[in-house]
Amino acid sequence: MKKTLLYFFLAIGLLTGACNSTPKEEEAFHACMRPAFHSHIYLPVTISDSIRGQFVFDTGATGFYLDSLFYAENFSSQAYPLGKALLQGAGVEQKITPLVAIPLAFSIDTLSGEYQSSITPLIELKEILGRKADGIVGKDFFGAAAGKYLAIDYLHGGFAVASTLPDTSGYRRIALELHNGQLFLHTRISISGKQIEGPFLLDTGCGGSIILTRSTAQQYALEQLPCEKARYRFYPGGIGGYSEQTNLLAQEAVLDTFRLKDLSVAYSSDTAGALSSRDYLGLIGNKILNRFDVILDLKDNYLYLRPNAYYAQPYENYGSGLLCTDRTDICEGVVITGLRVESAAEEAGVLLGDVLLAIDTTQVKHLSEEQIEHLLQDTTRASVVLSLQRNGQTIKRSIKPERGL
Numbered sequence: 523m524k525k526t527l528l529y530f531f532l533a534i535g536l537l538t539g540a541c542n543s544t545p546k547e548e549e550a551f552h553a554c555m556r557p558a559f560h561s562h563i564y565l566p567v568t569i570s571d572s573i574r575g576q577f578v579f580d581t582g583a584t585g586f587y588l589d590s591l592f593y594a595e596n597f598s599s600q601a602y603p604l605g606k607a608l609l610q611g612a613g614v615e616q617k618i619t620p621l622v623a624i625p626l627a628f629s630i631d632t633l634s635g636e637y638q639s640s641i642t643p644l645i646e647l648k649e650i651l652g653r654k655a656d657g658i659v660g661k662d663f664f665g666a667a668a669g670k671y672l673a674i675d676y677l678h679g680g681f682a683v684a685s686t687l688p689d690t691s692g693y694r695r696i697a698l699e700l701h702n703g704q705l706f707l708h709t710r711i712s713i714s715g716k717q718i719e720g721p722f723l724l725d726t727g728c729g730g731s732i733i734l735t736r737s738t739a740q741q742y743a744l745e746q747l748p749c750e751k752a753r754y755r756f757y758p759g760g761i762g763g764y765s766e767q768t769n770l771l772a773q774e775a776v777l778d779t780f781r782l783k784d785l786s787v788a789y790s791s792d793t794a795g796a797l798s799s800r801d802y803l804g805l806i807g808n809k810i811l812n813r814f815d816v817i818l819d820l821k822d823n824y825l826y827l828r829p830n831a832y833y834a835q836p837y838e839n840y841g842s843g844l845l846c847t848d849r850t851d852i853c854e855g856v857v858i859t860g861l862r863v864e865s866a867a868e869e870a871g872v873l874l875g876d877v878l879l880a881i882d883t884t885q886v887k888h889l890s891e892e893q894i895e896h897l898l899q900d901t902t903r904a905s906v907v908l909s910l911q912r913n914g915q916t917i918k919r920s921i922k923p924e925r926g927l
Contacts, residue, residue, distance in 0.1 A: 575656030580727030670821035728807030752927035842898035
């Protein structure tokens with residue numbers, strides 16, 4: 523799926539609603555939204571009073587996860603391997619995942635708490651989201667350690683946790699369904715005359731808009747729809763490794779009384795993993811949620827939404843056909859982790875796993891992901907030359923910039 527990069531900045535003050543309470547009524551903190559593979563919420567975490575990292579806030583996850591490289595650099599002398607287990611996430615593979623015992627005390631600004639689980643999975647998160655992703659923290663930590671209400675200000679980059687409900691003036695309250703520790707939002711999507719309605723997993727760990735499961739795509743015969751589509755291959759596409767999905771345009775997505783028009787959504791082709799589930803229709807990610815001020819009530823399972831300045835903006839539904847992950851921590855460029863089938867890049871011989879070093883004479887390690895995407899879809903240019911690193915060799919491929927789903 524095309525990356526629309528949202529640049530957020532650390533909020534200087536607390537969210538307005540949370541600040542209306544007294545210090546005794548709440549605990550609150552700020553979080554930094556940073557550009558990443560898709561758009562994710564990055565929380566500044568301090569571990570053992572000295573080790574600092576950026577952790578993805580993921581409502582679709584439970585517990586606490588560490589990136590394997592971050593672990594090796596900071597904790598290998600303190601932890602004891604317990605063994606290994608199969609871990610299944612997005613993607614088709616079940617991965618053998620190390621489990622380690624790390625008695626961690628970690629804090630997020632004014633919040634503090636000790637991770638209680640005796641095992642912590644290690645995952646190759648940087649391969650998926652890039653160099654800034656040091657771990658994942660699920661919603662359960664906030665419910666147990668810091669209160670029951672989370673407020674997210676996507677527009678200004680604010681994140682607050684409170685033990686009392688913040689001011690909900692102007693918000694719409696929507697009931698969520700809790701099942702097996704996960705939260706589901708009833709949603710309806712219209713695609714080329716088909717109405718897809720039912721439970722969707724509320725997933726801030728998803729940087730896209732809406733991704734339908736394989737079973738949903740089969741049930742509604744989406745592959746047979748006579749509309750524009752674009753198929754993508756990803757590696758890694760999630761914790762479960764290789765993944766495929768197809769993008770297409772939805773005419774409308776309805777969340778309670780809110781109607782979002784003309785947006786790119788996707789359906790998965792994964793035969794295993796989170797996106798093959800029959801228990802729900804799909805995922806709702808940050809490219810939907812970022813159009814609202816959000817309050818998440820973890821006590822009574824409600825979602826409060828209030829449209830922000832992004833709400834009325836048209837969706838950016840088209841991209842270059844290449845998705846890149848920033849790995850300048852270990853190489854001189856960005857790794858190509860997504861490729862549109864039959865795109866100019868694929869036809870020119872670009873492969874998943876290639877390291878993009880330069881576009882024409884511009885080194886990409888000095889560019890933002892938004893700037894890279896702009897160069898790759900600048901259709902005013904007849905062609906651009908990609909300098910790629912593959913198996914230790916530098917090769918060049920000329921492609922025509924393009925825009926597609």
